[in-house]
Amino acid sequence: MKKFFFILFFSAFCNFLHSQHDVSLELLTKHVYTLADDAMRGRYAGSSEGYQAALYIEKQFEEIGLTPFENTDFLQAFYLTNNKKCHNIIGIIEGKDSLLKNEYIIIGAHYDHLGYKFINDKIDVYNGADDNASGVATLIELARTLKKKENELKRSVIFAAFDAEEIGLLGSRYFSKQIPANKVKLMISLDMVGYLKQSKKLYVKGVANIENIKNLIKNIPFPQSSTIVLQNYETSILYATDTESYAKLGVPTLHITTGMKSPYHTTKDDADKIDYEGLMTITNFMIDLIDTLAKQNYLSPSGKKAHKNRGLAPFQAGLILNIGSNAGVLQKTAFHSTKLGFAIAAGPYMQINTKRIAIRTEVLYENKTFSFPQQINYTSKPIKITSQAITVPVSLLLISNLIEDSFYYYAGIGGFYTYNFHGKNAGKRMDFNKDINHHEGGIQSSIGFSAYKVNIGVTFRRSLSPTIINTPSVKNRSVYFSIGYSF
Numbered sequence: 001m002k003k004f005f006f007i008l009f010f011s012a013f014c015n016f017l018h019s020q021h022d023v024s025l026e027l028l029t030k031h032v033y034t035l036a037d038d039a040m041r042g043r044y045a046g047s048s049e050g051y052q053a054a055l056y057i058e059k060q061f062e063e064i065g066l067t068p069f070e071n072t073d074f075l076q077a078f079y080l081t082n083n084k085k086c087h088n089i090i091g092i093i094e095g096k097d098s099l100l101k102n103e104y105i106i107i108g109a110h111y112d113h114l115g116y117k118f119i120n121d122k123i124d125v126y127n128g129a130d131d132n133a134s135g136v137a138t139l140i141e142l143a144r145t146l147k148k149k150e151n152e153l154k155r156s157v158i159f160a161a162f163d164a165e166e167i168g169l170l171g172s173r174y175f176s177k178q179i180p181a182n183k184v185k186l187m188i189s190l191d192m193v194g195y196l197k198q199s200k201k202l203y204v205k206g207v208a209n210i211e212n213i214k215n216l217i218k219n220i221p222f223p224q225s226s227t228i229v230l231q232n233y234e235t236s237i238l239y240a241t242d243t244e245s246y247a248k249l250g251v252p253t254l255h256i257t258t259g260m261k262s263p264y265h266t267t268k269d270d271a272d273k274i275d276y277e278g279l280m281t282i283t284n285f286m287i288d289l290i291d292t293l294a295k296q297n298y299l300s301p302s303g304k305k306a307h308k309n310r311g312l313a314p315f316q317a318g319l320i321l322n323i324g325s326n327a328g329v330l331q332k333t334a335f336h337s338t339k340l341g342f343a344i345a346a347g348p349y350m351q352i353n354t355k356r357i358a359i360r361t362e363v364l365y366e367n368k369t370f371s372f373p374q375q376i377n378y379t380s381k382p383i384k385i386t387s388q389a390i391t392v393p394v395s396l397l398l399i400s401n402l403i404e405d406s407f408y409y410y411a412g413i414g415g416f417y418t419y420n421f422h423g424k425n426a427g428k429r430m431d432f433n434k435d436i437n438h439h440e441g442g443i444q445s446s447i448g449f450s451a452y453k454v455n456i457g458v459t460f461r462r463s464l465s466p467t468i469i470n471t472p473s474v475k476n477r478s479v480y481f482s483i484g485y486s487f
């Protein structure tokens with residue numbers, strides 16, 4: 001607490017030196033300390049402490065005099081699949097131009113974080129001061145100043161504190177469906193803006209999404225101690241913020257952040273480490289930016305999109321289920337193949353996509369059966385052989401043009417390795433010294449299509465190495481119908 005008061009004193013002093021727009025360092029500090037307090041228990045989406053955080057933000061919006069979106073309530077409830085209730089807090093300053101007020105600029109900052117954990121029966125809280133109490137504090141104070149100059153704003157500006165970002169950008173996705181995408185001229189996410197002093201950089205990511213914005217930003221004053229880094233696109237496939245919910249709808253977006261300087265997603269992301277002066281600098285910058293953008297006669301999308309928002313994600317992972325049949329092919333005898341048996345294989349897969357080519361790797365638990373004559377001349381009844389194995393196929397997929405942003409056909413070739421670890425031969429436990437080889441390998445081909453998160457196809461697999469010991473002419477061959485789901 002001592003530190004807190006020191007910062008307040010210090011901040012009042014700096015406020016006097018720096019401020020261009022009467023941004024209160026004291027309030028910025030108070031918001032971060034309140035939201036990132038241990039009492040908020042890490043603001044997990046759907047938790048009662050998350051709701052307390054929502055009420056705090058609601059109170060700020062109310063005091064500032066924002067209007068609840070569509071005149072209902074600042075708090076917008078939505079539900080998780082486990083029925084837990086989450087809340088976005090949405091306020092608006094309506095534009096003053098009779099036409100342009102129907103165009104929206106949305107500024108979002110998620111307020112949820114990761115909750116808490118127990119270490120040796122002691123609670124350890126993910127306070128999420130940088131991620132993202134910093135963004136919410138900036139959002140609130142930005143709203144306060146813009147409300148005072150609302151008569152200058154032609155476009156409508158929406159302030160959105162989003163819930164459930166950390167568990168899948170759910171709050172922003174929920175709200176993105178409430179305004180037709182073509183009316184949203186720009187969506188900005190303030191996410192992790194608390195480390196300006198350490199990073200010396202304020203990143204503005206996505207400037208290629210919107211016409212002329214680079215020039216507009218260059219004219220905004222910014223202290224010389226740090227630089228504004230303009231990045232054309234958000235490129236990281238590992239890190240996503242609420243912009244993604246809008247980018248997927250074709251809305252131009254900007255992610256504003258001081259980068260990954262904080263103890264990201266650890267329990268050390270605390271309020272005393274935040275650069276509050278930096279928050280003030282960023283709030284001042286945001287005021288100028290929104291003021292400028294809300295006044296422009298035209299705010300047009302460039303039509304350019306980040307690769308990761310062009311429909312096909314660069315990285316996919318999911319689960320795949322294969323159901324089909326298996327047989328041993330007899331190559332040097334009169335019989336074409338053994339009797340068919342049932343085969344099933346299931347497991348996780350991952351796929352790396354480029355524009356035309358993808359690489360897919362699967363790790364499958366496989367269960368195959370086939371019937372095999374005890375003697376090659378088929379005088380006795382065939383016996384049933386089953387084997388359980390781990391199979392790892394790797395294939396190169398040629399993919400078609402995207403239809404409707406997420407539908408494509410594919411054709412693939414590749415190879416696989418199988419490790420048979422258990423099996424039965426005529427009901428008896430398989431003897432890996434006598435009956436079946438542990439190791440198998442071969443080639444495979446596949447065709448199919450992918451639509452949104454689902455892919456459906458047919459896979460042909462053929463062993464090049466013998467399945468049965470001492471009978472090199474018997475090689476497995478399987479055909480699978482496969483269905484995959486990517487997360």
Ligand SMILES: [Zn+2]
Binds near residue numbers: 110131132191241
């Ligand atoms: Zn975040």
